Amino acid sequence: MVYGKRARVRLPVVELGDRRALERWRPADEETVARARRLKEQALLDLGMTHSTIASWIYSKCSHQIPTTAVDTAAVLASGDGTCLLLYNPDFFVALGLEGVRFVLFHEARHLVQRHLFADPVLRDDQVFTLACEVTINHVAMVRLGQDGLPEIDGEPVGVDPAAIHRAYRHDLAEQGLDWLPYDDFVATDMDVYRELRRMRNPPVPGPVCVHLLLDGDALDQETVDRISSDVLRSVLIAARRAARSPAGNCSTCSTGPGARAIAPTGSGAISARTPCAATPSPPAGSTGGSSGWWTCWPPSSVPASG
Numbered sequence: 643m644v645y646g647k648r649a650r651v652r653l654p655v656v657e658l659g660d661r662r663a664l665e666r667w668r669p670a671d672e673e674t675v676a677r678a679r680r681l682k683e684q685a686l687l688d689l690g691m692t693h694s695t696i697a698s699w700i701y702s703k704c705s706h707q708i709p710t711t712a713v714d715t716a717a718v719l720a721s722g723d724g725t726c727l728l729l730y731n732p733d734f735f736v737a738l739g740l741e742g743v744r745f746v747l748f749h750e751a752r753h754l755v756q757r758h759l760f761a762d763p764v765l766r767d768d769q770v771f772t773l774a775c776e777v778t779i780n781h782v783a784m785v786r787l788g789q790d791g792l793p794e795i796d797g798e799p800v801g802v803d804p805a806a807i808h809r810a811y812r813h814d815l816a817e818q819g820l821d822w823l824p825y826d827d828f829v830a831t832d833m834d835v836y837r838e839l840r841r842m843r844n845p846p847v848p849g850p851v852c853v854h855l856l857l858d859g860d861a862l863d864q865e866t867v868d869r870i871s872s873d874v875l876r877s878v879l880i881a882a883r884r885a886a887r888s889p890a891g892n893c894s895t896c897s898t899g900p901g902a903r904a905i906a907p908t909g910s911g912a913i914s915a916r917t918p919c920a921a922t923p924s925p926p927a928g929s930t931g932g933s934s935g936w937w938t939c940w941p942p943s944s945v946p947a948s949g
């Protein structure tokens with residue numbers, strides 16, 4: 643993988659589904675591995691306290707969480723044996739620190755929530771779609787975690803900056819004399835970002851991307867696809883049921899934002915917009931939050947529309 647700009651793109655050098663090979667691959671020193679593992683556990687604990695749905699995705703879907711230098715940063719992927727893997731580079735996690743690790747784990751969980759592992763192969767082969775996924779995930783992560791920017795290593799931001807991508811998009815379309823979407827509309831869903839980036843003369847393609855998007859369909863065994871697809875629907879149902887029992891205004895169990903919107907079609911037949919939660923969190927003024935279903939809740943944006 644490579645989450646972020648820090649590392650160059652490289653194809654995995656070991657079979658990423660081979661857990662033992664991953665653990666053996668140029669292991670970092672024991673102290674670094676131990677520190678990285680503690681950071682991961684603490685970050686998951688923190689997420690469990692504040693964003694339990696996100697933490698539960700990691701805990702329940704990624705039964706194997708492996709420190710390995712086979713990836714430069716971190717990744718989630720279907721292992722091929724019916725489970726998912728969370729891979730993380732110990733040096734990367736230690737360099738990020740707790741806040742950065744929390745961001746990256748949130749990011750990886752959103753790849754699961756937004757079902758990027760199961761996107762159409764044609765889309766997964768399209769780097770513009772990859773960029774669109776990174777834009778929406780990092781936007782949601784910054785909003786939900788209350789961060790103004792990306793995590794940093796040595797003062798350098800790590801990851802795709804959604805505001806910077808929007809600036810490039812806006813500049814490109816303005817030069818073409820075309821209308822462009824304001825930031826909130828631009829980042830509404832993966833497909834919104836993808837569609838708008840496609841209108842650019844030269845859509846920016848990401849350098850580094852997450853490893854799961856470098857893998858071909860062979861890594862996605864049908865068992866994993868079926869299990870996780872049903873898990874998505876089950877999670878949506880459980881969250882909707884919890885939300886229905888929650889006091890008005892308590893939307894803490896909702897999976898919100900672009901990813902949640904993206905998965906709506908999966909469960910939309912079973913879960914219409916009838917849950918009480920659909921009416922509770924009013925989108926902030928100027929936001930693009932819809933009201934057609936609880937999955938369309940849009941968190942208050944702390945990311946200003948750029949320039």
Ligand SMILES: [Zn+2]
Nearest residue numbers: 645753776852
């Ligand atoms: Zn990613």
